[in-house]
Amino acid sequence: MVFTTQVFVFYFLPLFLLVYYNLPYRWRNVWITLGSYVFYGWWEPWFAGLMLFTTVMDFIWGKVITRPGATPLQRKLAVVACVVTNLSLLGFFKYYMFAAETLNQILAAVGSQQFRVLQVILPIGISFYTFHSLTYILDLYRGHATPAKSFSVFSAFVALFPDLVAGPIIRYKTLAEQLHEREHTVSRFASGVAIFIVGFAKKILLANPCGVVADGVFNAANPCALEAWVGALAYAFQIYFDFCGYSDMAVGLGRMLGFEFLKNFDAPYRSESITELWRRWHISLSSVLRDYLYFALGGNRKGEGRTYFNLAVVMVLGGLWHGAKWNFVLWGAFHGLFLAFERWLGKRSLYAAMPRPARIGLTFLLMLFSWVLFRADNLTAAMEYFRAMLGLGPVGSVAPLLAATIYTPYHLLILAVCAGLVFQPLQAHDWSQSPVTWPRTALVVPLFVFSLMTMFSQAFNPFLYFQF
Amino acid sequence: MNRLRDPQWFLILMFLGIIASVPLIQTVIEARRDDGVRAFDVFSQAPTAANLRAYERSLEAANWAAQVSRPWIQFAQFEWLKDGGEKAVIAPEGWYFYKPGLNYMLARIEKAKPAGATNDPLPAIVDFRDQLAARGIRLVLMPVPNKESIYPDRLTSRADALLGVVAPRTRDLLERLRAANVEVIDLFKEFHEARQQTGAISPASLYLAQDTHWSPVGVDLAAKAVARRLKELGWVQPGRVEYGERSVPVRRLGDILRMMQVPLIERRVNSETVPCVQVVRGDRGELYKDAPESEILVLGDSFVRIYQQDEPRAAGFIAHLAKELKQPLFSLVNDGGGSTLVRQELRGRPAFLKNKKVVLWEFVERDIGLGLEGWKLVPLPPAASPSSPGPVNNSADVNEPKKPGRLN
Numbered sequence: 001m002v003f004t005t006q007v008f009v010f011y012f013l014p015l016f017l018l019v020y021y022n023l024p025y026r027w028r029n030v031w032i033t034l035g036s037y038v039f040y041g042w043w044e045p046w047f048a049g050l051m052l053f054t055t056v057m058d059f060i061w062g063k064v065i066t067r068p069g070a071t072p073l074q075r076k077l078a079v080v081a082c083v084v085t086n087l088s089l090l091g092f093f094k095y096y097m098f099a100a101e102t103l104n105q106i107l108a109a110v111g112s113q114q115f116r117v118l119q120v121i122l123p124i125g126i127s128f129y130t131f132h133s134l135t136y137i138l139d140l141y142r143g144h145a146t147p148a149k150s151f152s153v154f155s156a157f158v159a160l161f162p163d164l165v166a167g168p169i170i171r172y173k174t175l176a177e178q179l180h181e182r183e184h185t186v187s188r189f190a191s192g193v194a195i196f197i198v199g200f201a202k203k204i205l206l207a208n209p210c211g212v213v214a215d216g217v218f219n220a221a222n223p224c225a226l227e228a229w230v231g232a233l234a235y236a237f238q239i240y241f242d243f244c245g246y247s248d249m250a251v252g253l254g255r256m257l258g259f260e261f262l263k264n265f266d267a268p269y270r271s272e273s274i275t276e277l278w279r280r281w282h283i284s285l286s287s288v289l290r291d292y293l294y295f296a297l298g299g300n301r302k303g304e305g306r307t308y309f310n311l312a313v314v315m316v317l318g319g320l321w322h323g324a325k326w327n328f329v330l331w332g333a334f335h336g337l338f339l340a341f342e343r344w345l346g347k348r349s350l351y352a353a354m355p356r357p358a359r360i361g362l363t364f365l366l367m368l369f370s371w372v373l374f375r376a377d378n379l380t381a382a383m384e385y386f387r388a389m390l391g392l393g394p395v396g397s398v399a400p401l402l403a404a405t406i407y408t409p410y411h412l413l414i415l416a417v418c419a420g421l422v423f424q425p426l427q428a429h430d431w432s433q434s435p436v437t438w439p440r441t442a443l444v445v446p447l448f449v450f451s452l453m454t455m456f457s458q459a460f461n462p463f464l465y466f467q468f
Numbered sequence: 469m470n471r472l473r474d475p476q477w478f479l480i481l482m483f484l485g486i487i488a489s490v491p492l493i494q495t496v497i498e499a500r501r502d503d504g505v506r507a508f509d510v511f512s513q514a515p516t517a518a519n520l521r522a523y524e525r526s527l528e529a530a531n532w533a534a535q536v537s538r539p540w541i542q543f544a545q546f547e548w549l550k551d552g553g554e555k556a557v558i559a560p561e562g563w564y565f566y567k568p569g570l571n572y573m574l575a576r577i578e579k580a581k582p583a584g585a586t587n588d589p590l591p592a593i594v595d596f597r598d599q600l601a602a603r604g605i606r607l608v609l610m611p612v613p614n615k616e617s618i619y620p621d622r623l624t625s626r627a628d629a630l631l632g633v634v635a636p637r638t639r640d641l642l643e644r645l646r647a648a649n650v651e652v653i654d655l656f657k658e659f660h661e662a663r664q665q666t667g668a669i670s671p672a673s674l675y676l677a678q679d680t681h682w683s684p685v686g687v688d689l690a691a692k693a694v695a696r697r698l699k700e701l702g703w704v705q706p707g708r709v710e711y712g713e714r715s716v717p718v719r720r721l722g723d724i725l726r727m728m729q730v731p732l733i734e735r736r737v738n739s740e741t742v743p744c745v746q747v748v749r750g751d752r753g754e755l756y757k758d759a760p761e762s763e764i765l766v767l768g769d770s771f772v773r774i775y776q777q778d779e780p781r782a783a784g785f786i787a788h789l790a791k792e793l794k795q796p797l798f799s800l801v802n803d804g805g806g807s808t809l810v811r812q813e814l815r816g817r818p819a820f821l822k823n824k825k826v827v828l829w830e831f832v833e834r835d836i837g838l839g840l841e842g843w844k845l846v847p848l849p850p851a852a853s854p855s856s857p858g859p860v861n862n863s864a865d866v867n868e869p870k871k872p873g874r875l876n
Contacts, residue, residue, distance in 0.1 A: 410549035
């Protein structure tokens with residue numbers, strides 16, 4: 001199910017909340033689990049079976065790891081087995097086809113017989129719930145968390161629908177206490193409603209129209225340089241408001257259920273360097289990669305050269321986490337390279353001496369280039385797009401017609417609003433921390449009504465991060 | 469009531485009120501209609517992904533709140549922000565373009581290429597040509613240019629230099645058709661030349677301003693081009709029926725505006741006056757009528773239907789081609805189904821090919837990439853008569869000698 005659909009807003013959510021708040025406290029986690037399985041299985045019912053399998057398996061591995069009397073070796077073997085099983089599942093569903101097709105290309109290049117590639121359907125959100133579940137096992141192993149007291153608590157954690165399919169990636173230790181005991185207050189619920197509405201509006205009013213512009217340009221044959229830049233800009237806005245909007249909605253829904261999730265975005269396009277950007281963009285993924293991968297590789301404790309290497313490896317794997325395409329690998333490498341380079345400069349950007357607006361502008365410019373890698377269908381298309389942006393490529397014979405579809409007053413207005421919003425410091429998450437007042441209510445209620453009305457008229461409504 | 473004085477409670481109640489009232493009112497509306505409450509349909513079907521999507525679509529389509537609010541939002545976007553949504557591009561001076569058609573023109577070839585080989589137009593066209601040839605029937609193909617192919621300058625002033633340019637994917641297909649010796653009426657060339665002669669803002673436009681279709685001027689030009697080519701090829705014997713013309717202006721609200729399905733927009737925009745020309749039999753004064761016994765069968769989509777089966781009738785492409793050829797024709801039309809559906813329909817009607825010597829197959833340019841059902845290979849209907857004529861050479865060059873061993 002998608003948050004910005006009628007079936008979620010008008011059927012699932014009111015029914016879910018109605019039952020949730022009429023159940024005794026001890027049954028609420030069970031209801032969260034049941035509701036979340038309906039939410040997830042709505043795409044494809046067998047996806048829910050796969051998630052249940054992962055959940056049961058990791059719950060049992062957790063028991064093995066924390067079994068009284070378990071030796072360090074047994075614990076280590078258990079955690080390795082758990083990580084391998086989880087990553088194998090993820091690898092099969094997400095990376096098998098990529099690996100097999102790459103191998104076939106190599107075989108074709110050397111003139112060998114190619115093999116038939118099995119068509120595997122990627123279960124939506126598998127990367128997110130696999131990471132959720134893995135953080136539980138790793139936190140148990142490291143002694144950072146205590147095992148879930150019951151299967152209903154653990155299954156509620158893994159399946160929790162607000163953050164299930166597109167994050168934020170919430171670690172078990174962050175939610176452990178809240179899963180056992182959480183406060184359901186009017187002020188928390190109201191602030192949840194407020195941030196949910198803001199996220200909803202970001203998605204419907206900003207991300208979707210930007211997506212129309214971005215898709216139009218990225219799907220076009222050899223666009224002119226100006227349109228290529230507008231397309232990249234539109235995609236930068238789309239992915240930010242899409243993902244940030246989803247995170248806001250997740251935080252809001254979490255609050256409606258009494259949970260408090262961490263902030264996932266912090267005005268990333270105001271970053272003055274790539275290093276800073278990764279402290280502000282998809283914060284939950286950055287911190288998981290840092291704590292469970294970068295530190296595991298030795299972090300910065302094994303010398304300068306190894307630190308750069310670790311940064312690059314983490315970002316390449318982070319890129320691959322987003323999807324099984326060479327574009328994502330290159331996107332990760334691009335960021336890894338800049339992180340390592342800025343580390344070498346003393347955690348400063350190459351343009352640190354410039355005035356602040358220039359630093360922000362240049363960082364944003366680097367992001368725009370990296371988003372092209374992220375958005376393009378394949379590496380060839382990405383390279384063509386770069387050439388178009390730089391005015392080095394051929395301009396398609398009918399390319400000027402793009403102007404008619406993207407430079408409408410509607411799209412220009414939306415792009416201008418987006419530009420105004422991404423470079424201002426106030427973030428919905430911070431804004432929603434303070435109590436809901438009459439002016440805020442007067443703002444968000446009409447915003448919700450307007451967003452719903454707009455949703456009714458939109459046919460284009462994808463969530464970009466679901467594919468990851 | 470005191471709770472309503474607290475902004476937090478007020479917000480919560482408003483939020484819950486909105487998300488709960490919409491389905492509740494919907495339930496009441498549907499219960500009062502006695503046609504069952506759609507929300508409960510989810511329990512009457514197996515929970516497969518397809519059923520769930522269909523259920524979701526049915527809820528969305530029936531939603532009273534959406535039905536009430538959608539027109540207002542779309543009208544506001546249309547009127548103030550010049551956004552035509554998924555279907556329309558709003559151009560200056562009252563011109564509208566079909567957005568999917570424009571997207572087809574802009575798309576990269578590799579992006580637009582369908583996954584299955586049967587979705588490539590060429591094999592389907594060549595197969596159809598060869599099947600017809602085996603029965604002694606010749607195929608003439610007539611892809612009709614998208615409106616935006618002929619009037620790019622109406623979309624944006626930046627496209628002034630694009631007059632005469634053909635979209636990459638269309639050009640690619642036309643070249644491959646030529647290489648495969650398929651007889652193609654090149655309306656791109658005809659229309660581009662006509663535009664150069666009449667100027668950019670001629671009142672006699674080849675296409676309607678609010679519609680995806682051609683105007684009576686475009687119809688006439690296409691009919692003349694086809695007749696001229698058929699005569700050159702010698703595939704059709706000159707007829708002896710004399711037809712006359714009768715001017716009948718009609719008011720027409722363009723299909724692009726109607727596709728938006730917003731009555732407010734339809735009321736806001738004035739319909740066009742279209743100067744149609746009906747074709748009448750000179751001897752009887754009757755409106756043109758198809759003749760099943762004709763040697764020519766026209767297959768096509770709404771470009772063939774417009775003015776012919778629609779108001780004012782007998783003023784469309786078929787009637788005008790009949791006038792040019794001085795003989796009645798026979799036709800089979802499937803709206804939007806020029807790529808495959810019309811051939812599938814033909815398959816169920818063996819009599820339609822009886823006595824035929826030429827099949828003229830029309831489809832619109834955007835169907836090259838967006839045709840309904842793609843480009844399937846469709847077998848011809850079983851032969852209606854055992855004494856069908858022998859195979860013919862149906863290649864583009866009629867003077868070309870038959871190649872030994874080749875199926876003509």
